Amino acid sequence: MLKRFFILCSGADADILADSSSSEQNKYVGIGATVFFTAVMAFIAATYALYTVFDTYITAIFFGLIWGALIFNLDRFIVSTIKKKDSFIDEFLQASPRIILAIIIAVVISKPLELKIFEKEIDRVLLEQKNDFTLANKEQIATQFTPVITGIDSEIESLKKEVADKESEVNDLYETYIAEAEGRKGTELIGKGPVYKEKREKHDVALSELAELKKVNADKVIGLEAQKAELALQYEEQVSTSQPIIDNFDGLMARVNALDELPWLPSFFIFLLFLAIETSPIFAKLLAPKGEYDYKLEDIEGEVKNWVTQKEKQRSILLETDHTINDRVYGDLTEEEELYAYKKKIAREMMKKQQDAFYKRQTGIL
Numbered sequence: 001m002l003k004r005f006f007i008l009c010s011g012a013d014a015d016i017l018a019d020s021s022s023s024e025q026n027k028y029v030g031i032g033a034t035v036f037f038t039a040v041m042a043f044i045a046a047t048y049a050l051y052t053v054f055d056t057y058i059t060a061i062f063f064g065l066i067w068g069a070l071i072f073n074l075d076r077f078i079v080s081t082i083k084k085k086d087s088f089i090d091e092f093l094q095a096s097p098r099i100i101l102a103i104i105i106a107v108v109i110s111k112p113l114e115l116k117i118f119e120k121e122i123d124r125v126l127l128e129q130k131n132d133f134t135l136a137n138k139e140q141i142a143t144q145f146t147p148v149i150t151g152i153d154s155e156i157e158s159l160k161k162e163v164a165d166k167e168s169e170v171n172d173l174y175e176t177y178i179a180e181a182e183g184r185k186g187t188e189l190i191g192k193g194p195v196y197k198e199k200r201e202k203h204d205v206a207l208s209e210l211a212e213l214k215k216v217n218a219d220k221v222i223g224l225e226a227q228k229a230e231l232a233l234q235y236e237e238q239v240s241t242s243q244p245i246i247d248n249f250d251g252l253m254a255r256v257n258a259l260d261e262l263p264w265l266p267s268f269f270i271f272l273l274f275l276a277i278e279t280s281p282i283f284a285k286l287l288a289p290k291g292e293y294d295y296k297l298e299d300i301e302g303e304v305k306n307w308v309t310q311k312e313k314q315r316s317i318l319l320e321t322d323h324t325i326n327d328r329v330y331g332d333l334t335e336e337e338e339l340y341a342y343k344k345k346i347a348r349e350m351m352k353k354q355q356d357a358f359y360k361r362q363t364g365i366l
Contacts, residue, residue, distance in 0.1 A: 006032035009072070010281075011080025013297065020292045027288065031281045035075040038277055042109045043068030049112035049252060071105060078102060079281045084294040091286055102278045110274035114267050115255050125258040126250050133246045141238045145231050152224045152231075159217040159224075166210045173203035 007014050007025070010032030017025050047064030054060055078098040085091045115122065176199050259267065 003029055006030075006036065008032065009036045009076060011035075011076045012293065016293055016296050016300070020296065024292045027284075027291065028293070031079055031284055034277065034281045034284075035072065035079060038075055038109070039068045039072030041113070041274070041277070042071035042105075045109045045112035048116050071109070074101070074105065075278070075281065079285065082282060082285045084285070084290045084298075088286070095282055095286055098282055099279060102282060103275060106271065106275040106278040109278070110271045111256070113274075114259060114270050115252075117270065118259060118262060118267070121262055122255050122258045123250075125261050126254060129254075129258070130246050130249055133249065134243065137242055137246060138239055141235060141242070144238075145235050149228060149231055152228050156221055156224050159220055163210070163214055163217050166206070166213050170203065170206045170210050173199065173206050176203070 003025070004014065006029040007017055010028040012028045012032075017028060043064045046067035047060045050063050051057065051060035078101060082091070082095050082098065085094070
């Protein structure tokens with residue numbers, strides 16, 4: 001039963017092979033087995049590739065079965081349509097479009113399996129890319145907040161500088177009235193005279209203004225710090241919102257691009273393996289000598305071709321003979337007086353009716 005199944009996979013005529021030798025049957029069993037297992041590999045490859053897209057086994061298996069059936073049908077068609085000829089060059093020219101199609105199929109089948117085989121290496125490349133994307137994403141989001149935060153920091157520094165300048169002014173006023181009391185500056189008179197009191201009052205006013213300024217600026221600084229904290233929360237929220245997009249950057253296209261970052265030689269050898277598997281049935285038929293099955297198939301096709309050609313010629317002769325007979329029949333009819341008199345009578349009546357109709361029309365117009 002398995003033998004019959006592989007013969008069916010090869011696309012060969014089972015009835016012709018049934019009357020052929022065992023070696024001829026085994027050749028097509030091998031070709032059919034290659035076609036079948038190529039379709040199985042195509043199913044596995046497509047299922048994995050589609051799983052990376054849909055993330056569900058049921059959908060991936062369903063479409064993988066469809067893809068495997070399609071590859072099976074294509075391979076079976078390619079092998080079954082290659083006919084043995086007397087010249088290898090003619091056979092190769094006949095098979096060249098099918099070889100190109102087989103190469104395309106090999107690429108399509110091998111690529112998903114390469115992704116699975118080098119999955120760990122691809123994950124490492126994707127991890128590096130995700131880290132780079134994360135840093136770039138944070139920097140890009142930070143550019144939206146940096147000018148505002150810089151402005152707030154500048155304003156805070158301005159407020160602090162204003163307080164520091166006021167403190168420096170108060171300290172200077174303090175030093176002035178103390179020096180006046182000690183007689184080191186000003187009037188240079190020791191004691192607390194009128195000048196001392198004036199300078200002391202000026203210091204006290206400035207000190208009161210400093211206290212008020214500290215309070216006001218401290219409130220402003222607290223408000224600005226709150227704005228910075230709010231901006232920091234917004235920044236973290238945007239980063240956390242966009243991070244899942246980066247984390248999910250492991251789809252089919254991303255993996256294919258990551259595979260291109262790896263050394264090409266191992267991937268190329270895997271492609272050559274599947275190319276050999278895919279084209280092996282074709283080259284097996286090309287390189288194999290003309291066998292018993294090929295002669296029998298050629299004999300049956302030649303018999304059908306001759307029968308069709310004979311029928312076509314018979315129809316041509318029949319049509320030509322029918323034309324000759326018709327020409328003779330109509331030639332004989334032209335010599336019969338009875339047919340001539342009858343047609344003459346009909347023509348006379350027709351001309352009378354035409355004349356009467358013309359007369360009535362002209363009378364109506366007048």
